[in-house]
Amino acid sequence: MKQSAYLLLDLGNSRIKWRHNPSGRSGVAHSCSELWQQVADLPAGAQILGCAVGAADLQQQIDQLFTQHWQVLPQWLQVTRQALGIVNHYPQLHEQGPDRWAAVLGAHQHYPQQNLLVISAGTAIVIDTLLANGDYLGGSIAPGLGLMKSALHQATARLPHARGTLQAFPQSTLDAIETGCLRAIIGSVEQALSAAIAHGHPIDQVIVFGGDAAYLQPLLHAKAIAMDNLVLDGLAALLAAGDGKLNP
Numbered sequence: 001m002k003q004s005a006y007l008l009l010d011l012g013n014s015r016i017k018w019r020h021n022p023s024g025r026s027g028v029a030h031s032c033s034e035l036w037q038q039v040a041d042l043p044a045g046a047q048i049l050g051c052a053v054g055a056a057d058l059q060q061q062i063d064q065l066f067t068q069h070w071q072v073l074p075q076w077l078q079v080t081r082q083a084l085g086i087v088n089h090y091p092q093l094h095e096q097g098p099d100r101w102a103a104v105l106g107a108h109q110h111y112p113q114q115n116l117l118v119i120s121a122g123t124a125i126v127i128d129t130l131l132a133n134g135d136y137l138g139g140s141i142a143p144g145l146g147l148m149k150s151a152l153h154q155a156t157a158r159l160p161h162a163r164g165t166l167q168a169f170p171q172s173t174l175d176a177i178e179t180g181c182l183r184a185i186i187g188s189v190e191q192a193l194s195a196a197i198a199h200g201h202p203i204d205q206v207i208v209f210g211g212d213a214a215y216l217q218p219l220l221h222a223k224a225i226a227m228d229n230l231v232l233d234g235l236a237a238l239l240a241a242g243d244g245k246l247n248p
Contacts, residue, residue, distance in 0.1 A: 004022075005020075005043065005045065005047065006020070006047040006048070006049060006239055007020050007021075007042070007046045007047070007049075008021075008050070008232045008236060008239075009048065009051070009052075009074065010099065010229070010231040010232055010235075011051065011053065011054040011059060012053060012054055012122060013053065013054055013123040013124075014030070014122070014211070015211070016031075016032075016035050016058075017231070017232060018038070018232075019229065019232045020046065021046075021236075025042070026229070026232075027039075032061040032062055032065055036065055040069075044070040044071070044072075045070060045071070046072065048070075048072055048073075048074035049074070049075050049076075049077065049235050049238070049239055050062070050074050050075070050077065051098045051235060052076055052098065053097045053098065053099045059076070062074060077235065077238070078098060079094070079096045079100075079101045083101075083241075084105050084109075084238065084241060085108075085134045086104065086105060086108055086130070086134050086135075087134055087135055088101065088136050089135060089136060096138075099120070099231050100126055100139075101234070102231040102234035103118055103120060103209065103230040103234060104116075104118055104128055104130050104136050104234070105233075105234035105238065106229075106230035106232070106235075107130060107207050107233075108134075109233055110227070110233070111207070113132045114132050114205050115129075115130070115131050115132050115203050116204065116205050117129060117189070117192055117196070117205070117207070118209075118230070119206065119207065119210075119216075119224075120208075120209060121145070121208050121210040121211065121212040121216050122144055123211075124143060124144050125141070125142045125143065125144050125188060126139060126141050127140050127189060127192045129192065129195075129201070142184070142185075142188055144211075145182070145185060145212050146212070149161055149178075159177065160173065160174065160177075164176070166178060166182050167179050182219060185216065186219060189220050189221060193221060206223045206224035206225070207224070207227055207230070208225070208226050208227070209228060209230045213226040213228075214226050
């Protein structure tokens with residue numbers, strides 16, 4: 001049976017992730033031109049499904065790029081009340097980033113019927129809760145590790161922007177900044193775990209993805225695992241099921 005051809009795109013705040021089927025190729029780009037360099041030799045005509053939270057002008061550039069070269073207009077995911085058996089309890093769906101929705105759907109594909117804490121560790125730290133029964137409860141958003149350190153550097157006269165190490169009792173400025181920022185993230189995760197328990201939903205699995213996932217995973221809850229490309233996994237599942245709302 002011939003596999004359908006599609007290109008999946010995840011336009012984040014700092015990177016563009018992509019995956020192509022049936023070739024199995026994938027990559028990461030930092031601009032529209034770099035993306036085209038990576039995919040130009042792929043067969044034209046594949047369906048394109050994307051998730052966009054980055055700059056609107058970048059999304060428009062990608063629309064123009066593939067319309068010109070492949071004669072295909074990308075479709076972009078919109079957040080919906082439900083998809084793939086997941087019910088979204090966000091009152092105002094337009095407020096929610098489609099990347100959060102896609103990531104939760106992707107996590108559900110890997111760990112169905114489990115209470116999940118889904119953590120996006122990129123420019124922002126997003127901590128979402130998905131229950132085993134399919135209820136997606138939402139979650140918190142805070143500055144990511146890099147953004148925290150950048151804010152300290154920019155808003156103060158003498159604090160440097162560099163990586164230190166997590167210490168029980170930091171005795172250098174770099175270690176003090178690193179420890180403080182990491183403790184803020186770890187504390188947010190612990191609060192989310194405690195809230196789930198308090199409401200009768202103990203978490204079975206913690207999933208962390210994004211640029212800082214590998215760095216943060218060993219520092220988080222014992223059940224935490226690092227995964228790649230949850231957003232693309234969610235898009236692939238939606239495409240396979242013919243579910244979800246798309247905006248051409």
